[in-house]
Amino acid sequence: MKKLLLLLTLSFISAQSFAGSCPDGSEPVKSVSDDGTYFVYNCGGGNEQSSSSSDANSGSTIKAVKYESFIDTDTSSSCKELDKGLYRNSYNKCSIIAVLDTKPKFADEYFKNVWQTSSLLVNRVNKDGKLEIVGMTENIQVEAGEITDRKGQMQLTSIVVNTEELGSNSVQVIKNPIIELPVTSLRQVMVDVNQDGLTELVIAGFLEDGRSHDSSWRDVNYIYNFETESYTKFGKPMYSHDFVAGDLNDDGYDEFIDISWEGPQGDGIGVCNGKTLECVYQGHFPNLSTSKTSLSVYPNKKGGILFHNCGNGYLNWCWSEVTYKNGRIQLKLLDKYISSKKPDKEVLVLTWTNWTMKRKGWQVPGYPTSERFMMLTESYRSHQFDMDDDGDSDTVSVQTSQHCKKPASQTAYKLTSQCKQIGNIIFFRNDEGKFTVSDTHEINIGATLFFYNYDINKDGHMDLYGFRDDWSKNDCNEQLKNIFFGNGDGTFRRPSVEEQGEIFGNYGCEIQSYFFDFEGESYRTFFSHKYSKNFSGSRAVYVGVEKIGTKVEKAAEEARRTKDEAAEEAQSNKDEDAELAAAIAKRKEKVAAAKAKRLAEEATKATENDTEQSIEDELAAFEAELAAELSQ
Ligand SMILES: [Ca+2]
Numbered sequence: 242m243k244k245l246l247l248l249l250t251l252s253f254i255s256a257q258s259f260a261g262s263c264p265d266g267s268e269p270v271k272s273v274s275d276d277g278t279y280f281v282y283n284c285g286g287g288n289e290q291s292s293s294s295s296d297a298n299s300g301s302t303i304k305a306v307k308y309e310s311f312i313d314t315d316t317s318s319s320c321k322e323l324d325k326g327l328y329r330n331s332y333n334k335c336s337i338i339a340v341l342d343t344k345p346k347f348a349d350e351y352f353k354n355v356w357q358t359s360s361l362l363v364n365r366v367n368k369d370g371k372l373e374i375v376g377m378t379e380n381i382q383v384e385a386g387e388i389t390d391r392k393g394q395m396q397l398t399s400i401v402v403n404t405e406e407l408g409s410n411s412v413q414v415i416k417n418p419i420i421e422l423p424v425t426s427l428r429q430v431m432v433d434v435n436q437d438g439l440t441e442l443v444i445a446g447f448l449e450d451g452r453s454h455d456s457s458w459r460d461v462n463y464i465y466n467f468e469t470e471s472y473t474k475f476g477k478p479m480y481s482h483d484f485v486a487g488d489l490n491d492d493g494y495d496e497f498i499d500i501s502w503e504g505p506q507g508d509g510i511g512v513c514n515g516k517t518l519e520c521v522y523q524g525h526f527p528n529l530s531t532s533k534t535s536l537s538v539y540p541n542k543k544g545g546i547l548f549h550n551c552g553n554g555y556l557n558w559c560w561s562e563v564t565y566k567n568g569r570i571q572l573k574l575l576d577k578y579i580s581s582k583k584p585d586k587e588v589l590v591l592t593w594t595n596w597t598m599k600r601k602g603w604q605v606p607g608y609p610t611s612e613r614f615m616m617l618t619e620s621y622r623s624h625q626f627d628m629d630d631d632g633d634s635d636t637v638s639v640q641t642s643q644h645c646k647k648p649a650s651q652t653a654y655k656l657t658s659q660c661k662q663i664g665n666i667i668f669f670r671n672d673e674g675k676f677t678v679s680d681t682h683e684i685n686i687g688a689t690l691f692f693y694n695y696d697i698n699k700d701g702h703m704d705l706y707g708f709r710d711d712w713s714k715n716d717c718n719e720q721l722k723n724i725f726f727g728n729g730d731g732t733f734r735r736p737s738v739e740e741q742g743e744i745f746g747n748y749g750c751e752i753q754s755y756f757f758d759f760e761g762e763s764y765r766t767f768f769s770h771k772y773s774k775n776f777s778g779s780r781a782v783y784v785g786v787e788k789i790g791t792k793v794e795k796a797a798e799e800a801r802r803t804k805d806e807a808a809e810e811a812q813s814n815k816d817e818d819a820e821l822a823a824a825i826a827k828r829k830e831k832v833a834a835a836k837a838k839r840l841a842e843e844a845t846k847a848t849e850n851d852t853e854q855s856i857e858d859e860l861a862a863f864e865a866e867l868a869a870e871l872s873q
């Protein structure tokens with residue numbers, strides 16, 4: 242009866258209807274979800290069961306299952322509602338745009354909403370030129386250790402943002418704008434697969450979702466099209482642990498390198514042509530082990546640099562030049578780094594899927610290995626980006642080990658509760674294909690899934706941040722801790738939380754952040770919980786977007802920087818060319834200053850009627866004018 246009431250309520254308050262048609266023109270079939278809390282719409286594709294089918298390139302398009310979402314009039318769109326003085330010194334234009342709340346198939350006291358453990362947050366621009374925020378999570382469908390061929394269940398959200406209205410009262414909060422796909426995945430990339438100017442989400446399917454290793458962990462890859470809300474498949478079923486994309490033959494289309502873990506679930510390396518999506522499979526290379534593989538492609542040139550584990554046991558990291566010929570990749574070693582000494586001991590551990598296995602490591606001095614153990618582990622994260630502004634890709638990676646502790650009488654160390662991960666983040670500068678350590682910091686990697694680079698503090702030097710900190714947030718104290726501000730020379734510093742607070746800070750108890758540009762301006766999107774000491778209330782996840790810099794501020798900064806550079810340039814030229822250099826520098830300054838002034842004037846005009854924002858913008862305009870004047 243309760244269920245029925247809920248259904249009735251849902252159907253009454255629903256403000257939007259999603260009766261859209263299936264790719265074949267038929268109407269989707271409406272049914273009730275397993276737990277009875279929402280409607281699902283299914284096209285004919287819903288019947289496809291054969292998970293072992295290797296005929297993935299059939300080109301058939303399958304409509305995704307869609308939740309019935311609605312405008313949530315009970316939730317405020319004000320970001321301030323989430324905040325209880327957590328590190329934030331100033332407020333930006335910020336809005337809550339959606340609330341996500343889906344009951345997990347296997348819920349418990351803490352895990353009440355699958356979006357608590359979301360694993361992707363990015364942005365895209367849709368066919369109308371509007372900003373869209375995209376998130377992803379998984380609703381695990383199997384019991385830990387279960388032998389099954391059941392499909393996974395991925396949930397995707399994409400929410401259109403009206404950037405003009407950010408921070409105003411007219412922003413609508415959408416409840417559960419969710420699409421469901423029968424997929425499990427560790428790696429996804431947002432690329433424009435078909436080069437039509439719009440990005441798609443490419444999902445490397447694999448089935449390591451807690452099911453027994455006696456089940457198959459292999460799956461094909463998926464391309465989700467946001468505009469048609471449907472997906473296609475490509476590639477053969479693989480245990481895709483690493484998955485990188487980049488245009489290796491310089492034809493505009495991104496190739497995909499699909500690398501499975503070695504062992505019974507593995508099946509070598511797949512290289513899929515970006516234009517045809519045809520994949521060629523090569524056996525495992527002796528010098529390419531999966532985990533932490535990343536790719537940077539050469540600009541306007543064929544090939545690129547693959548960073549990867551090489552040799553057995555994660556002891557060595559390699560950089561290889563990758564070339565793409567006749568559908569296959571070839572690697573040429575550029576450089577190598579010894580990341581760990583060889584382990585000399587072995588113990589039993591119990592994994593989160595109740596799998597007892599042997600793991601290698603070292604004795605902790607003064608303790609028998611039955612009580613303490615330092616276990617060799619491997620982080621899955623590396624990233625390539627230009628950190629010293631010289632135009633080539635540099636590398637960052639993480640080295641980790643687990644410190645484990647248990648009573649001697651217990652047979653195996655419990656990985657989930659008796660081991661603590663420690664690690665170092667290592668930055669490597671690229672000097673013409675040779676890589677040298679330029680900086681190292683201790684890092685608590687937690688559940689950081691990816692590293693991203695973005696000039697967060699807008700000082701012209703690239704910064705690095707870890708995407709998400711913890712799998713399941715049980716307090717509000719540790720957020721966004723893995724942020725590194727670049728000094729422009731391959732070294733980095735950690736900002737204090739106060740310094741972060743001046744730039745973006747936190748709203749509520751944030752799970753993850755993503756920084757991006759849209760129409761030349763800086764934004765951050767985030768997933769957050771409402772602040773609460775012990776989360777006794779709802780574990781709903783709020784999706785927020787904030788503008789972290791205006792054009793005026795950026796232009797003022799640019800004018801300031803140009804002035805500094807010009808002064809430096811002029812000073813270093815003490816010969817006869819000094820006058821000419823000074824004259825050129827002066828002109829550059831004037832152009833930058835004029836631009837700053839114009840933008841400042843525009844901003845002042847545009848916000849004359851906006852009482853809430855006008856003071857802030859006037860200040861920014863004044864700053865820009867001041868910068869312009871200083872540079873004359
Ligand atoms: Ca596209």
Ligand SMILES: [Ca+2]
Pocket residue numbers: 487488489490491492493494495496515516
């Ligand atoms: Ca290509």
Ligand SMILES: [Ca+2]
Pocket residue numbers: 626627628629630631632633634635671
């Ligand atoms: Ca560089």
Ligand SMILES: [Ca+2]
Pocket residue numbers: 695696697698699700701702703704726727
């Ligand atoms: Ca920076």
